[in-house]
Amino acid sequence: xxxxxxxxxxxxxxxxxxxxxxxxxxxxxxxxxxxxxxxxxxxxxxxxxxxxxxxxxxxxxxxxxxxxxxxxxxxxxxxxxxxxxxxxxxxxxxxxxxxxxxxxxxxxxxxxxxxxxxxxxxxxxxxxxxxxxxxxxxxxxxxxxxxxxxxxxxxxxxxxxxxxxxxxxxxxxxxxxxxxxxxxxxxxxxxxxxxxxxxxxxxxxxxxxxxxxxxxxxxxxxxxxxxxxxxxxxxxxxxxxxxxxxxxxxxxxxxxxxxxxxxxxxxxxxxxxxxxxxxxxxxxxxxxxxxxxxxxxxxxxxxxxxxxxxxxxxxxxxxxxxxxxxxxxxxxxxxxxxxxxxx
Numbered sequence: 001x002x003x004x005x006x007x008x009x010x011x012x013x014x015x016x017x018x019x020x021x022x023x024x025x026x027x028x029x030x031x032x033x034x035x036x037x038x039x040x041x042x043x044x045x046x047x048x049x050x051x052x053x054x055x056x057x058x059x060x061x062x063x064x065x066x067x068x069x070x071x072x073x074x075x076x077x078x079x080x081x082x083x084x085x086x087x088x089x090x091x092x093x094x095x096x097x098x099x100x101x102x103x104x105x106x107x108x109x110x111x112x113x114x115x116x117x118x119x120x121x122x123x124x125x126x127x128x129x130x131x132x133x134x135x136x137x138x139x140x141x142x143x144x145x146x147x148x149x150x151x152x153x154x155x156x157x158x159x160x161x162x163x164x165x166x167x168x169x170x171x172x173x174x175x176x177x178x179x180x181x182x183x184x185x186x187x188x189x190x191x192x193x194x195x196x197x198x199x200x201x202x203x204x205x206x207x208x209x210x211x212x213x214x215x216x217x218x219x220x221x222x223x224x225x226x227x228x229x230x231x232x233x234x235x236x237x238x239x240x241x242x243x244x245x246x247x248x249x250x251x252x253x254x255x256x257x258x259x260x261x262x263x264x265x266x267x268x269x270x271x272x273x274x275x276x277x278x279x280x281x282x283x284x285x286x287x288x289x290x291x292x293x294x295x296x297x298x299x300x301x302x303x304x305x306x307x308x309x310x311x312x313x314x315x316x317x318x319x320x321x322x323x324x325x326x327x328x329x330x331x332x333x334x335x336x337x338x339x340x341x342x343x
Contacts, residue, residue, distance in 0.1 A: 006042065010035050021088070061091045061313065062123030064116070064145075066109075066136040067099035071285065072302050076134055076155060079306020087314060092126060094119040099136060109141065116144050124148060130313045133157070138167060139199040151316035155309040164316065164325045166309045168300045170200050173331040174207030174254075177280055177298060180333065181250050182215045185342030186278060190223040190241045190248030192234055192258050204254045204282060223248050227258045231287070234261025242269050242277065249277055249342070256281035256288040256297055263291050274340035284334055293337035301329045 003021075007014045012031060019027050020035040027035075061084060065073050077093070084091050096115055123131060130150050135141060135157030143159055145152050151164075158165035181189075191208060194201030212219060222244070225237040234253060238261055241247055253259035259281030266273055273279055273293060281288055284299040308327055315321045 006038055009038050057129050058127045059089045060128045061089050062128035062131040063091050064094045064119050065134040066096050068095040070099055070136040073134060075302035076306040079303040080310045083307050083310035120145060129317050132309050132313055151313055153309045153313045155305055164312055166305050166327045168329050168331055170203035171207040173298050174204040175211045177333055178208045178211035186250040187217055188249045189219045190251040192225055192227045192237055192253045194254045195228050201254055208252055229255050231257045231261045234258025235265045238262040238265035242266055242271055251279050253281050256283045256285040259295055260287050260291055274338050278339040296336040296339045297334050299332045299334050304329055
């Protein structure tokens with residue numbers, strides 16, 4: 001079965017059938033349904049090889065992820081695949097499985113450069129038109145994809161000066177979240193920061209300090225503690241904070257797992273949220289859905305990051321973008337019931 005034969009059965013032009021297959025032009029819904037029905041009934045399959053030879057494209061996109069089990073990765077991949085489907089492309093996923101190998105020691109990723117090179121060589125061998133590299137932690141990663149002569153977009157990570165990237169706003173969002181707490185009358189703050197050396201921890205803390213400095217608020221040094229992103233560590237350091245006579249009336253936890261640790265430490269100490277202490281998190285993680293009162297947190301635009309990464313890559317493939325493009329998407333604050341208005 002050919003496009004010409006499908007067009008004859010449907011009573012439309014070959015161009016119209018092509019538009020339906022590639023979703024490249026406006027076609028009436030009635031015509032689209034008629035053509036799609038005939039395609040399904042005849043079992044037509046597009047000849048990707050012939051198509052690639054005609055257009056000098058394979059319509060294949062390589063996606064390298066540092067670890068597919070990290071929870072934020074799935075929405076990003078879904079966003080990439082949605083745009084790929086709309087634009088008539090297919091994706092090939094390569095999972096490096098780095099979480100179990102390096103855990104939070106992101107500076108050790110260079111040890112696994114051979115694994116990255118191997119994954120890249122496989123994709124290049126399959127003649128992909130471009131590559132999206134998805135990090136498991138938002139950070140600067142250096143040039144892990146070396147001179148491949150293909151368009152590359154880094155998502156949820158970035159390189160030091162070269163290479164296009166799509167990220168989300170840590171600092172600005174932490175600033176806005178802290179400003180909301182200040183506007184609600186909070187002055188006695190506690191902070192549970194993330195891992196030392198972590199880019200998101202540094203940026204989120206910088207946003208927090210910018211807001212309190214502008215308001216002329218001083219945070220007691222003993223109220224600034226270091227977590228490691230985990231629930232258990234969050235609970236441990238929150239218990240230390242809340243056991244003080246002058247404990248904070250607002251605790252800013254730099255992610256949701258540590259914020260949930262604050263909840264359980266407060267419960268064990270008989271301290272009520274938000275009546276006695278307000279709590280905020282960051283990431284809008286699934287764990288935050290299982291605490292009461294509902295946690296005020298930050299939602300990151302993960303699927304949108306996938307959309308924008310794929311759109312950016314396709315633009316690069318088609319010569320629309322010249323030079324590196326670095327996109328930082330805004331986050332949104334999810335209002336819960338864990339913050340008391342003390343103003």
